[in-house]
Amino acid sequence: MIADGIPDMPRRRRTDGGQIAVALLAILLTAGVIHIVTILLVPRFATENGWSRLAAVAAPDGFALIGEGEHAVPGLDPLFVHGACRLDLSAAPAAISLSSSGGFWSMALYDPRGLIVFSLNDRTALEGQLDMLVVTPVQNAALKENPPPDIDRRIVVETNAERLIALLRIYAPADSGRDEATRILEHAECGPWAPPPAPEDQADGPT
């Protein structure tokens, strides 16, 4: 099949075997390259990754309740109430605050690749109160240089990703728990961090 018919007969038999071996090797090598390239490209071309599913429901200011039915995000625990908030660190650090009473909750920060940058659960919160700052390395340096007075009670998370989504999961197996969890979500704060006003920043402008 691979013979090209022109070379002289005695040599041809040897060349055939060699050609087939070379062809098989080439097939294997090419297949290997295609395999590796495919694996590496899948994340780039996947249209529906975890990030896009969350981004469709996340709010830029505060935690948006991830609904049930057609607004549901598949793969989330049905016994939990979920809220998603979009963080943009390009201009300012982001602050997340929430207070809960007793029940289990956990939170994870996802980057646009769908990877988890940071995660924690309610055990990390002090007496049910969580105050968190999400900063870029540059913002973190500025923060260390000029620490705000309340920095001690804040968890500072440094990340290279400027866009993140925070997903808050609150355990609420019963209907009554769902109302309470929804209330926690509504009262949770999530958005650009405004540093506590320093004296020289206080603008008492004319009205």
Next chain:
Amino acid sequence: MSVPRLFALLLSMAAAILLGGGTAYLAVRSPAPLDVLSAGPWKAWPRAGTADGDPYSRARLARTGEIPLGSGEGLEISTETDSSGAPLRARCDYRVAGQTPTARLWTAAVEPPEGEPGVPGRARAIGSDAILRRPDGSFELVVSPAPHAGNWISSAGMDRFRIVMRLYDTTARVDTAIASLVMPDVVAEGCE
């Protein structure tokens, strides 16, 4: 280039594409066979979504679109088969019995096989705080389309399904580095 030679070249390229693409598909299909942690029929991907996940885990994650639990949150463990390896079907009753890895909280849920939205309905999931236990701390959970006394979750309305256990605030992630994961058995109890 002669016609047979061109033909052979095209054939080889087609074979290479099929082989490369096919193995790539097999490697990232769900449930992915790579980077998996198994206990009986149960499977978990503890490094899914973490920065140290390998390219295969990332490809799988992007393809399934799942939103993994962080290491500070918990671990999702699921099975599509019973302990004998037969696929889970709604026409059978299953008894999930035994122990779970240490966790502050866990939930067990009946979900569709691959990422589709769940069939709505009550009693699809149960939390460890609602589980009745034996004196030794082990438990028994019936998965059946029909209601049962005791611990029960419903598989009604689903042809094939998987059982997903999510362990929260668990040591399962670190335990597994040295010891094996202890998960309950899933035994088929009678099929229609």
